[in-house]
Amino acid sequence: MSEAKILPILIAPDRRLKQRARPVTEADRAEIERLIPDLFATMYAAPGIGLAAPQVGIGLRLAVIDLRPEERPAPIVLVNPKVVAASAELATHEEGCLSLPNQYADVTRPARVKVAYTDEKGHERTLEAEGLLAACLQHEIDHLDGILFIDHLSPLKRNMILRRLAKEQRLKAAS
Ligand code: K1U
Ligand code: ZN
Numbered sequence: 001m002s003e004a005k006i007l008p009i010l011i012a013p014d015r016r017l018k019q020r021a022r023p024v025t026e027a028d029r030a031e032i033e034r035l036i037p038d039l040f041a042t043m044y045a046a047p048g049i050g051l052a053a054p055q056v057g058i059g060l061r062l063a064v065i066d067l068r069p070e071e072r073p074a075p076i077v078l079v080n081p082k083v084v085a086a087s088a089e090l091a092t093h094e095e096g097c098l099s100l101p102n103q104y105a106d107v108t109r110p111a112r113v114k115v116a117y118t119d120e121k122g123h124e125r126t127l128e129a130e131g132l133l134a135a136c137l138q139h140e141i142d143h144l145d146g147i148l149f150i151d152h153l154s155p156l157k158r159n160m161i162l163r164r165l166a167k168e169q170r171l172k173a174a175s
Contacts (some may be wrong), residue, residue, distance in 0.1 A: 002034075007056040009098050010168060017099055017144035020145040021052075021059045024079050032062055036077055036120055039064045048098045050136045052143035055099050063140035067133060076127070079171075081117035081141050084126070086110035093135040095103060095149045102168060103161045105150045109138050 010017055024032055043051035043064055062156040064095040065076040074090050091111035096104045112130045115137050129137055
């Protein structure tokens with residue numbers, strides 16, 4: 001078994017982040033078995049609490065989450081995740097994104113969700129979540145649909161973040 005690799009993360013406005021990912025099928029099993037350790041290694045190294053395959057240029061409906069990597073790791077692998085129920089009640093959380101480094105904004109989404117998915121062993125599961133886990137699940141599933149957290153903001157806030165990010169990336173490239 002080869003060691004997990006840290007993969008380069010795509011940075012907005014890369015057009016690959018705006019594409020809808022395709023469902024994982026049985027034919028993808030060998031690829032996702034290789035990819036899952038790489039996604040966790042990349043997420044932990046960033047560091048982040050979630051990562052979706054499209055963020056590393058792989059257009060598959062696959063994401064990983066670990067909300068507490070430093071205290072007690074609780075890794076979650078989501079293959080073909082789908083929100084099957086969402087509360088009418090909304091909640092606002094500050095969100096960040098590894099594809100928009102150093103950019104944060106308050107995002108309002110359903111406060112509670114139920115997500116159906118397949119785990120890394122191929123077992124069908126459901127997860128009911130609230131708080132940060134609910135926000136993170138919705139954020140990662142959005143990535144699979146080519147949606148970024150800034151798409152939930154007003155055009156004014158979105159453009160402000162994109163301009164700030166472009167400036168920071170230019171400065172980084174020049175340094
Ligand atoms: O999908 C991603 O881009 C990862 C993103 C997930 C996320 C964060 C906050 C709300 C919803 C979804 C991140 O992990 S951004 C980095 C971050 O939040 C963090 C980094 C280190 C420690 C704790 C949090
Ligand atoms: Zn993100």
